[in-house]
Amino acid sequence: MTSTPYKHSTQIKHEEMKTEDSVSTVMEFVLLGFSDLPNLQGFLFGLFSIMYVIILAGNCLIIIITAMDPALQKPMYFFLANFSSLEICYVTVTVPRILFNIWTQDRHISITACAVQMCFFLVLGTAESFLLAVMSYDRYVAICNPLLYPVVMNSTKCTQLAVGSWLGGMPVQLGQTCQIFSLHFCNSTKIDHFFCDVPPVIKLACGDMSVYELFVYVIVMMVGAVPFILVLASYSRIIATILRLPTAKGQAKAFSTCSSHLLIVILFYGSGTITYLSPKSTHSPGTDKLLSLLYTIVTPMFNPMIYSLRNKEVITGLRKLLLKK
Template identity: 70%
Template sequence: MKPENKKEEGNYSRVRQFVLLGFSDLPNLQKFLFVLCTIIYMIIFIGNSLIIIITRLDTALQKPMYFFLANFSFLEICYVSVTLPRILVNLWTQNRSISILNCATQMCFLLTLGATECFLLAVMAYDRYVAICNPLHYPLVMNQKMCIQLAVGSWVSGIPVQIGQTCQIFSLHFCDSNQINHFFCEIPPILILACGDTSAHEIPVYLEALLFGAAPFMLILASYSKIISTILRLPTAQGRAKAFSTCSSHLLVVLLFFGSATITYLRPKSYHSAGSDKLLSLFYTIVTPMFNPMIYSLRNKDVIEALKKLSFIK
């Protein structure tokens, strides 16, 4: 056993950096992918920034629902900024190497912001639950102090756990290869590179996925079961349509994000493949943030009116 351990430690000591393969299997499309990713990044940044601006400037949007939406839009900008700039640098320079420290830092931010997104989506569902199921108590329950506490809690509650998770992953020995068949540093492709049996390290990953993913998702489902039940009891079709329109956008975002993220983190290791993992990761880290501003603006009359006012001001 001792010689084997020495071998692993010796190999691990030689791994000073990883290589993010990303789009390396598409050598003829590097320039096109760089332009495409740049456009996507601009769409995400501008679209979510507009949501933040109008929720701050328009008095009609000074409500808890839009306070959380502004937080969510800012989160999406941060979330995509952890991954897309690195992808752009790799496409532009064709230098795909990343140090272990930078890789760990990227993973830590990605996990922390992912946990924040799960909690924030749950908070937004709770806000809709109170607004629709207990409208008379809504101003009292969702007061300014409560909104700030829920937002801050969503942002900071996952930090210590995700730092610990990152430290645990990067305490592993990497001895076979330093090539990550992925666009960024994420847990499943990193675990593949680790020496020996990693099942003991996979258990905390599943437990944290249940804590930060499944638990908020169950809270969202519970909220929407109450919301749908209340909407169906409304006397008029117009009232039902109006009530449902206030939460349909959020429900669509929930399905897009949780669907792809859950498949990625709760599948057994034997069901993971590089192609499917890369596709799913692009979906919940890039595609969803790109469509969020469109989903919320096109399906929300208040947001559309605020955007019209902003365009008139300009």
């Protein structure tokens, strides 16, 4: 009679060890992506391919125009070229993988590749957030303190701000990625998303994730909400200054240089904030995918169009480039 409880406890321990082994040996995930739309796979592949080509072509064109036109050798366009370069890198982290998954219908991704994708996505997303804040600061100085603008936004300062934007979020996001992928994953290996983003990956982890989710909120506030507040503060001063300008023509010119940037800011921060800061109970895979598409593909695609169509200097630079060709 005494051997039965012992055998039972031994069996439980053996099962727990097997479970722990299976948890710790998760080697790959499955990116479900858009597999719930089997009849639209060809359409989605074509759509994302076209969008990717538009993003690459549009942003490369802005980089070339700002580099070749002497009239665009200004801080504003220096940051715009950096932003376009950043957009190309940012989109390349996710879209080629989406296209590969749709084309091959092989949705498996190793845990290492998933971690690398997440790390690059977070680092580049943080860089974009910082650079948008820097661009708003540039517009603030240009409009609110025009006499000091050449001194404040000199070439050295611009380079420092650009490098700081690219590299500023790297230590934090590397740490966050390492922390997330040090967790044990036992709920499932299926990521109901089209890339390895933080919320869907954390859902697969074992145990109480409230501490980790709080950590994610804190980081988002640091790298997203704080730059966004700086952008709002800059634009509140900019708008107040513009409204005090004596002529309607001057107001229209000032608004035209800022409205493009402000539109990009709203699209990027709006969709990102809803995804990362909205309550967990309101999350659904479909909504998360739609919002993620906004800030990973749609906004980068519209960036060159918004800046070129609403900026006379960029249009003039494009005409010069075409005439040379």
